[in-house]
Structures are given as structure tokens and as C-alpha cells.
Amino acid sequence: MDVNGTVAEGFEPVREAFVRNFEALGERGAAVAVYRDGRKVVDLWGGTKDVDGTAPWQRETAQIVRSATKGVAAAVPLMLAERGELDLDAPVGHLWPEYKAQGKEHTTVRHVLAHRAGVPVLDRPLTPAEAADPDLAATVLAGQTPVWEPGTDHGYHAQTYSWLTSELVRRATGRSIGEWIATEIAGPLGLDLWVGLPEAEAHRVGRVGRIEAPARESALRTRPKRAVADAYADPESLTRRAFAAITPQPDENDPAYRAAVLPASNGIATADALARFYAALTGEVDGVRLFSPATVELARREASSGPDRVLVVPTRFGLGYMLHGSASPLLAPGSFGHPGRGGALGFADPESGIAFGYVTNGFHKSVTADPRAQALVRAVRTSPA
Numbered sequence: 158m159d160v161n162g163t164v165a166e167g168f169e170p171v172r173e174a175f176v177r178n179f180e181a182l183g184e185r186g187a188a189v190a191v192y193r194d195g196r197k198v199v200d201l202w203g204g205t206k207d208v209d210g211t212a213p214w215q216r217e218t219a220q221i222v223r224s225a226t227k228g229v230a231a232a233v234p235l236m237l238a239e240r241g242e243l244d245l246d247a248p249v250g251h252l253w254p255e256y257k258a259q260g261k262e263h264t265t266v267r268h269v270l271a272h273r274a275g276v277p278v279l280d281r282p283l284t285p286a287e288a289a290d291p292d293l294a295a296t297v298l299a300g301q302t303p304v305w306e307p308g309t310d311h312g313y314h315a316q317t318y319s320w321l322t323s324e325l326v327r328r329a330t331g332r333s334i335g336e337w338i339a340t341e342i343a344g345p346l347g348l349d350l351w352v353g354l355p356e357a358e359a360h361r362v363g364r365v366g367r368i369e370a371p372a373r374e375s376a377l378r379t380r381p382k383r384a385v386a387d388a389y390a391d392p393e394s395l396t397r398r399a400f401a402a403i404t405p406q407p408d409e410n411d412p413a414y415r416a417a418v419l420p421a422s423n424g425i426a427t428a429d430a431l432a433r434f435y436a437a438l439t440g441e442v443d444g445v446r447l448f449s450p451a452t453v454e455l456a457r458r459e460a461s462s463g464p465d466r467v468l469v470v471p472t473r474f475g476l477g478y479m480l481h482g483s484a485s486p487l488l489a490p491g492s493f494g495h496p497g498r499g500g501a502l503g504f505a506d507p508e509s510g511i512a513f514g515y516v517t518n519g520f521h522k523s524v525t526a527d528p529r530a531q532a533l534v535r536a537v538r539t540s541p542a
Contacts, residue, residue: 223497226424231477275303312466431514
């Protein structure tokens with residue numbers, strides 16, 4: 158396998174694991190980057206730019222990262238709170254009066270970030286075109302009745318997280334969350350990362366698609382519990398309905414979908430951009446730091462844990478970030494970040510100074526713990542202390 162890029166001394170196992178992903182786990186095209194204490198120590202890419210193509214993946218190739226976008230989006234309300242522009246404990250309805258309907262008047266911004274808002278599903282799913290209309294989507298969500306009393310339980314808001322965070326940021330700042338990310342996060346850090354892909358950057362983005370796990374991977378994976386399998390099979394379950402809040406399923410290669418601002422699902426990034434972003438959450442990168450130490454602790458302090466009403470398995474969330482656990486293994490107990498369904502992963506581990514980013518053009522069935530990403534994380538654990 159022709160792998161390009163570099164690794165610092167001591168991080169050679171990451172390169173070995175990256176190569177094995179192509180040889181044994183069906184990888185088509187991917188990149189991985191790791192920062193340590195603000196310095197890049199792994200920068201690797203290989204395979205093809207398109208999941209179904211032959212053109213080689215280049216250093217600047219970017220891909221859709223699905224729910225790994227949520228980790229980037231979560232930084233916005235936390236940064237606004239740090240600046241005194243948003244109160245995490247205020248009711249959402251203070252900023253967004255229409256949201257007070259149907260028993261949601263006591264929902265707080267903190268509930269939204271911790272997946273405790275009780276609105277992971279929509280009674281009427283949105284089409285992809287409707288989902289991209291911020292006014293329409295906000296109106297539909299404001300009128301939605303919660304499926305549990307906000308704040309009393311948690312469940313992954315797979316799609317509705319887009320419109321919840323988008324509208325909060327728009328009401329607080331007057332700007333779209335995509336614009337805020339571009340000017341306040343991506344710009345200062347020089348990130349190749351977009352929520353709402355500009356047409357001028359479209360040529361850099363590869364085609365993505367579903368790939369089947371090879372037999373070897375299938376043998377290594379744990380058989381899903383019956384309750385989980387049933388939840389994904391049942392069209393009436395919260396699980397299926399949460400992921401189907403946009404119906405039909407969007408074409409992730411459609412330029413219109415990529416140009417939409419959907420911070421739950423359609424961010425586009427390079428592996429380096431994801432890793433560099435997380436490095437700047439917990440430390441300084443070329444003079445830029447996004448979170449104060451207090452905000453880092455806020456982001457990774459457990460706000461939800463236990464059986465997830467949507468994902469069924471036990472999950473742990475801080476404010477906007479998944480925390481290390483059985484459903485989403487990261488580097489260590491103090492790590493926080495976010496996976497993308499079937500592949501991408503970004504996280505930070507403050508204790509070790511590690512920040513990690515992985516992107517791929519081939520999506521597996523996995524939701525929160527893709528075997529390829531996990532192989533790379535295990536390799537990082539062997540790096541020098």
C-alpha cells in the first residue's frame with residue numbers, strides 16, 4: 158500500500174496500523190493526523206480520493222465527516238458562553254421564544270448540548286431540501302412535542318442537533334453557525350474545514366459511499382445485542398426515527414447537501430483540520446487557543462450517562478462531546494470528542510496532549526466505534542509518554 162506523509166519518532170505504530178486498515182479492513186481512501194502538545198506528529202494519507210474511483214488521495218483531500226461535525230459545532234455555544242454571549246443554563250425559549258411550545262419551556266441550552274432536550278425525532282421528517290432551510294426547520298422543531306420531559310433523560314439527537322444548535326447560534330449572534338465556525342474557528346487556525354461547503358472548495362472533496370466490512374473484520378466485531386438490532390430494524394423505534402429525521406436519506410455526494418449548513422451531519426474536513434481543531438481546544442496551536450482550561454473541563458464533565466434512549470447502548474456525554482466509554486472508546490478516560498457514523502473520528506486527550514483526526518471515504522455499518530479508527534487509536538496509545 159502506497160501511504161504518503163510522515164510520522165514522528167515513536168509514532169511508527171500509527172503508520173503500521175494505517176497500512177493494515179487498507180490490507181485487512183477494507184479501507185479505500187483515508188487520512189489520519191495526530192497532534193501532541195500543539196505539534197503535528199502524524200500526517201498520513203493513502204488510497205483513492207473517491208470511494209469508487211482511481212484518482213489518488215492528496216494531502217489536501219477533504220471528506221464529509223458526518224456526526225464528527227457535532228464536536229466542531231459544540232465548540233460554538235461553549236465559546237459564546239466563555240465570552241459571556243450565551244447562558245448555558247438559560248431556557249432556550251429566552252433566545253428563541255417559539256421554542257417554548259409543547260412543553261419545552263424549561264429546556265435549557267445545557268440540555269441541548271447534553272442530548273437531554275427530548276426532541277431526537279420529528280413527527281414529520283424533513284426532506285433534504287427542507288432540512289437545508291433554516292427558517293422552516295426551526296419552525297418545525299419549535300412545534301415538536303418532546304418524547305420525554307426535557308432534562309430528565311438522554312438520547313442521541315442524531316439529526317435534530319443541527320437545527321437546535323444552528324438556531325441558538327443564529328439567535329445569539331445573528332450569524333449562521335457555519336459562518337461563525339468559518340470566521341472564529343477555521344479562519345484563525347487555517348483549517349480546511351467547512352459546515353456549508355463553498356463552491357470554490359468542492360473540487361477537493363471526494364465521493365463517499367458505503368463499503369462492506371470484510372470477513373476478517375466481521376469476525377473481530379462483537380455481535381450486536383438483540384435489543385440494539387431490534388431498535389435499528391424497527392421503523393417506529395426512536396433509533397430509526399432519530400436517524401430518519403431527514404427522509405429520504407440525503408445523497409452525501411450531492412453538491413446541494415454539502416453546501417447546506419447541517420452541523421449534526423455534513424461538515425467537511427481534512428484529517429489534519431480535525432486534529433488541529435481539537436489540539437486548539439486544549440492547548441495553543443500557532444498562537445491560537447479556543448477553550449480556556451475551565452471550558453475544557455466543562456466540555457468533558459459528564460452531563461449524561463447510562464442507557465441511551467436512541468442508541469440503546471450506554472453512552473456518556475459532556476456538553477456537546479462524547480466521552481470515553483464502551484460505546485465510544487477514545488484514547489483514555491479523560492478524552493472527549495465525537496465520531497462520525499461509519500468512520501470519521503476526532504478527539505482530544507488533555508492529559509497526554511494528544512489530538513486526533515481520522516477521515517475516510519468508505520463508511521461501515523458502525524455507529525460510534527469504527528474498527529479502522531479504533532485500530533489507529535490503539536496505535537496512538539503505544540506512542541511515547
